[in-house]
Amino acid sequence: MNLIWGRQPKPNMGKLDFTATVSKLAQDELGKRQHYRPVYSLHKYWARRAGSQFRSILLRTLLPDSTLFLQDEDGSLSVKSKYFDNFDFKNKVILDPFMGGGTTLIESNRLGCNVIGWDLNPLSWWITREGLKVIDVDILQKYTDEVFEVAQNELDEFYKTEIENSNGDLVKADVMHFFWFREAKCEVCEKEVSLHSRTILNKGLKRNIGISSENPATTVCLRCGDLGEWNGFGDFDCKSCNSKSDPLSKGVSSGSFECCGKKQKVVENVKKYGRLKERLVAIEYIDPDTKQRLYKSPSKDDLRIIKQCKSLVEANKNKLAIPNSKIPKGDSSKRWLNHQYERYVDVFSDRQILAVNSILESIKSVIPIDDIEYRYSLITALSNSLEYNNMMVPYNYPHRKLHHLFTHHALPITMMPVENNLLGIEGKGAGTFRNCVARYLKGKKYCNSPFDKYKNAQNKLVSVDSDERIGATFVDDIAQFGDSNASILRCGDSTRLHEHVPEKSVDYVITDPPYYDSIHYSELANFFYVWMKEFCPEVDFFSRETIDSTKEAIVNKGHNKGAKEYTDLMAGVFSSCHKVLKDNGKLVFTFHHKKIEAWWTIAESLSRAGFCVVDTFAVESEYKVNPHIRNKETLDMDLVLICEKIQSTEESPNPSKNIFTPLEEMASEKHTNPNWHYLQFIGSLLRETTRCYNSSVVNYKWFEDLINQFNIKQTV
Numbered sequence: 001m002n003l004i005w006g007r008q009p010k011p012n013m014g015k016l017d018f019t020a021t022v023s024k025l026a027q028d029e030l031g032k033r034q035h036y037r038p039v040y041s042l043h044k045y046w047a048r049r050a051g052s053q054f055r056s057i058l059l060r061t062l063l064p065d066s067t068l069f070l071q072d073e074d075g076s077l078s079v080k081s082k083y084f085d086n087f088d089f090k091n092k093v094i095l096d097p098f099m100g101g102g103t104t105l106i107e108s109n110r111l112g113c114n115v116i117g118w119d120l121n122p123l124s125w126w127i128t129r130e131g132l133k134v135i136d137v138d139i140l141q142k143y144t145d146e147v148f149e150v151a152q153n154e155l156d157e158f159y160k161t162e163i164e165n166s167n168g169d170l171v172k173a174d175v176m177h178f179f180w181f182r183e184a185k186c187e188v189c190e191k192e193v194s195l196h197s198r199t200i201l202n203k204g205l206k207r208n209i210g211i212s213s214e215n216p217a218t219t220v221c222l223r224c225g226d227l228g229e230w231n232g233f234g235d236f237d238c239k240s241c242n243s244k245s246d247p248l249s250k251g252v253s254s255g256s257f258e259c260c261g262k263k264q265k266v267v268e269n270v271k272k273y274g275r276l277k278e279r280l281v282a283i284e285y286i287d288p289d290t291k292q293r294l295y296k297s298p299s300k301d302d303l304r305i306i307k308q309c310k311s312l313v314e315a316n317k318n319k320l321a322i323p324n325s326k327i328p329k330g331d332s333s334k335r336w337l338n339h340q341y342e343r344y345v346d347v348f349s350d351r352q353i354l355a356v357n358s359i360l361e362s363i364k365s366v367i368p369i370d371d372i373e374y375r376y377s378l379i380t381a382l383s384n385s386l387e388y389n390n391m392m393v394p395y396n397y398p399h400r401k402l403h404h405l406f407t408h409h410a411l412p413i414t415m416m417p418v419e420n421n422l423l424g425i426e427g428k429g430a431g432t433f434r435n436c437v438a439r440y441l442k443g444k445k446y447c448n449s450p451f452d453k454y455k456n457a458q459n460k461l462v463s464v465d466s467d468e469r470i471g472a473t474f475v476d477d478i479a480q481f482g483d484s485n486a487s488i489l490r491c492g493d494s495t496r497l498h499e500h501v502p503e504k505s506v507d508y509v510i511t512d513p514p515y516y517d518s519i520h521y522s523e524l525a526n527f528f529y530v531w532m533k534e535f536c537p538e539v540d541f542f543s544r545e546t547i548d549s550t551k552e553a554i555v556n557k558g559h560n561k562g563a564k565e566y567t568d569l570m571a572g573v574f575s576s577c578h579k580v581l582k583d584n585g586k587l588v589f590t591f592h593h594k595k596i597e598a599w600w601t602i603a604e605s606l607s608r609a610g611f612c613v614v615d616t617f618a619v620e621s622e623y624k625v626n627p628h629i630r631n632k633e634t635l636d637m638d639l640v641l642i643c644e645k646i647q648s649t650e651e652s653p654n655p656s657k658n659i660f661t662p663l664e665e666m667a668s669e670k671h672t673n674p675n676w677h678y679l680q681f682i683g684s685l686l687r688e689t690t691r692c693y694n695s696s697v698v699n700y701k702w703f704e705d706l707i708n709q710f711n712i713k714q715t716v
């Protein structure tokens with residue numbers, strides 16, 4: 001067997017182990033993507049792999065015999081490593097049939113390769129295109145300043161609140177956040193019941209020191225609505241109404257609330273009375289004198305602005321960009337639908353709708369249509385800001401900042417939503433349009449002068465500048481490819497890509513496919529898509545109401561897709577790749593899953609498409625939560641699978657016999673991550689399965705038994 005990657009000779013003097021170094025690079029990057037590889041922060045995409053992981057995979061594929069990582073005397077990764085060289089691979093074609101956030105294509109383009117990317121998700125196509133397009137950052141910066149100015153004038157009145165200054169005069173202050181509590185209606189007394197998870201809004205104005213009498217938490221009095229201070233012990237005594245309450249008690253627990261002595265389920269309540277209502281309970285503003293961030297309860301004027309926004313939206317509803325698309329059924333959207341959010345517009349406040357529209361209009365009025373790519377840049381930043389600007393965003397109260405919507409790759413119901421200042425205040429806050437534009441600019445600057453960062457043996461950050469560039473010439477057809485840096489991007493089903501890409505024209509297929517049932521890409525992406533179709537109705541790929549997920553390779557009960565449908569679609573995509581791949585080409589991809597069935601679907605779809613696994617290696621991939629437990633719920637390591645076209649299949653009488661051998665050889669190798677041995681085993685199992693797929697003993701039962709045997713061996 002030709003094992004080239006996974007089990008290499010032990011690192012010798014001056015050389016670092018490939019997989020350990022890739023894991024380390026990926027781990028460092030994933031915690032701080034914005035600083036390490038800012039091009040991946042132009043817009044949200046889910047479960048992006050690390051750019052360094054894909055650069056390593058690409059180099060390892062393009063330069064199979066080189067040592068990529070050298071070691072300095074102190075054990076650090078050396079800046080003289082081949083990994084940091086400047087490359088310009090000519091006449092190499094890399095295909096990614098599941099391009100997602102564009103990691104493979106962006107890293108391949110940086111290495112000079114010609115790239116072809118397909119994804120059925122229009123948002124993936126858009127984001128990858130934004131990453132690869134060439135723009136002049138100075139021109140964008142100039143437009144940006146003008147857009148901010150125009151939008152600021154438009155939006156000022158909606159994000160101001162009246163406060164009394166130290167002289168007792170009423171003055172206007174900038175609002176950072178509006179805090180809301182969701183409420184249900186008690187079926188006995190028919191009064192509104194607050195569903196908060198606590199009434200404190202922070203852990204004191206100073207972060208990280210805890211609540212005390214010197215640093216009291218700001219709390220809402222549910223009885224009278226006023227705000228007060230709580231020093232962390234006992235009940236909160238409201239000075240305004242003399243009531244006592246426990247600021248840490250919840251209004252809702254495990255989906256139920258209690259009123260009039262009766263426990264009531266929230267979803268049942270919603271069925272009876274309709275969507276939960278929201279009540280504005282507090283405002284965080286910037287004190288114009290001290291510049292401190294303070295809190296107040298809403299005044300009549302604050303409530304008037306909300307009414308004003310509502311009537312403005314109502315009066316202009318035919319002119320405004322409003323995401324009226326219905327939320328389609330699906331496993332991830334279920335929660336929103338159960339709470340009677342029927343259209344995407346339902347998770348936005350009127351103020352948010354108006355603010356998005358003002359910014360959109362400002363972009364269009366400042367940037368002429370001839371400079372459409374610059375418009376699109378700011379529209380991308382605007383779309384990205386929606387993740388932090390909707391009525392499901394929670395507040396990270398100890399840190400006094402916003403969370404984003406997709407913390408758990410799902411669509412959540414938030415009982416204490418916080419409404420951000422959408423345009424944002426210069427130098428303040430998170431997730432504002434200003435912040436998202438700053439990130440975008442940083443990302444595009446990175447394209448013009450990329451770098452690689454890593455932590456050395458002393459845990460110091462090292463940054464290595466590169467003379468490579470990220471930027472593509474977009475073409476429609478492979479015949480238009482020059483030597484390097486050209487790109488074909490398509491939004492479409494990859495089971496049919498061979499109808500558009502010539503036979504045997506691709507050197508390597510390098511990808512990160514959907515992982516079985518892990519993330520429902522199209523369901524999550526619809527959240528942005530429904531806005532993008534309003535922002536850019538001229539773009540053909542945005543013509544549908546929501547994303548067409550018919551051909552999405554995924555296990556999703558809500559879409560009636562199980563293992564069979566997933567396997568068929570994966571086999572379809574792999575077959576299409578097989579046709580366009582050169583005979584000596586390779587298919588390399590990452591995968592991880594806790595379920596045995598998921599691994600079997602990979603073995604099956606590869607075999608059906610005519611591929612066999614020739615080697616595998618495991619790298620740490622996701623941002624680590626707990627490194628020491630082999631967590632059966634999630635795998636924090638990816639298996640990288642290297643596949644080739646099957647030349648001849650073997651009729652092996654006993655395919656099981658080779659499976660445990662590599663493992664026994666590796667038994668002496670210590671690894672801090674317990675998942676590593678498991679993935680090494682899965683790797684050798686996949687090699688045997690795809691090599692002997694036609695053998696009469698190879699079936700799911702056989703596969704499952706072997707994994708169970710492995711698990712028993714591991715526990716003894």
Ligand SMILES: C[S@@+](CC[C@H](N)C(=O)[O-])C[C@H]1O[C@@H](n2cnc3c(N)ncnc32)[C@H](O)[C@@H]1O
Pocket residue numbers: 045046047048049097098099100101102103104118119120121124492493494495511512513514515521522551552553554569573
């Ligand atoms: C895991 S993501 C790719 C992540 C990406 N490599 C990254 O780093 O961001 C998988 C992608 O496969 C796409 N997909 C699923 N089925 C597809 C199909 N039949 N044709 C094309 N794309 C498909 C999904 O839309 C999703 O964007």
Ligand SMILES: [Zn+2]
Pocket residue numbers: 186187188189190191259260
């Ligand atoms: Zn009641």
Ligand SMILES: [Zn+2]
Pocket residue numbers: 221222223224225226238239240241242243
């Ligand atoms: Zn009170």
